[in-house]
Amino acid sequence: MVFQERTYSVLIVTASERFTDSIMPLLPMTDYWPVQTASSVAEARRWLADTEFDIVLINTPLPDDFGMHLAIDICTGSGAGVLLLVKNDHYNEIYSKVVRYGVITLSKPTNRQMVAQNLRILCATRERIRQMQAKQATVEEKIKEIRLVNRAKWLLIECLNMTEAEAHRYIEKQAMDLRISRREAAENIIKTYK
Template sequence: MKPLVLAASARKDQDSLLRELFPVSRYEPCVLVSSAASARQLLASRNFSLVVIFTPLADEYGIRTAAQIASSFDMDVLLFVPADKFDQAAYTVRETSVFVLSLPVNRQTAWQAVSVVEKARTQIRQIQRQLIRSRDKYKELQVVSRCKLLLMENYRWSEEKAHRYIEKTAMDHSTSKVMVARILLDKMQARA
């Protein structure tokens, strides 16, 4: 599935830049709105890969909206602002995933910004997946450790013997240690 981009601009002269940055060969056709309110409404109902905002918008300037979208929807935002507003915009969105570019912008710089945003999002997703795997592994270790503790307590086994018992039972039944630990915990808790 191709990425979908939401573009917010009160001016219609950004169409050619958007077509160059997000060609239909790689992206779904951009969804274009003119106001922050319309952008928020669409974000609530559809999944977008990226939001592009050209300030000022029809109903507000757009800098704070960019920051709100980035934090509320966990989404990258590419914000185009006039050169005289660049410092203010960069300062306002400094702690968010909003990338600020000043207008006028050359096509090469804009394309590089899109590339950086996409790369950053890919790396963030990889790190999030690693964190989820690590958290799951930690939870499994907690279950096995808890089971070992109860085996040591209930049967007066050493930690080594409890560990070997869980490991051998897992091998004998072609299952994981955490599955064995859960079953043993259920049995020990049922007896208690």
């Protein structure tokens, strides 16, 4: 892979050591680190409860469950990209069930190049999800600020009999005069008048 400043954490879920041995050369530490393995759905769920992974590779079937529900749960509950490897006989059936959740499905047997290409797709998808999560966090912060400012306005209206426009100007002026954010000015007003 091309030099990058980010590495991707990987969880390999498989009951086959041979599968792990064949995948590891495709996961150089410069691009993928750390790489963990789980041999069952239960073990994978324990890993996922404690660690956030960027990519999860699931080689089906697994000893305690097929692995399809694990793939769906990961995609719906986290930002991780999932590659589900299924036997060619079951590919169409499984693909039709998991595609709407964002699970990438690959039929077995496959070759190293196909797995490597899908890993790159998962990396690109993970970056896109990261960007969307960052935008969402920014929007949520702005909403919190608006709520705080509105709460401070209503306190000024109740306690100092200001109009809404006067309360708004007061908060803006406090922020400017004290060289603080509107959020900090609102928090100060809330502390004072609550």
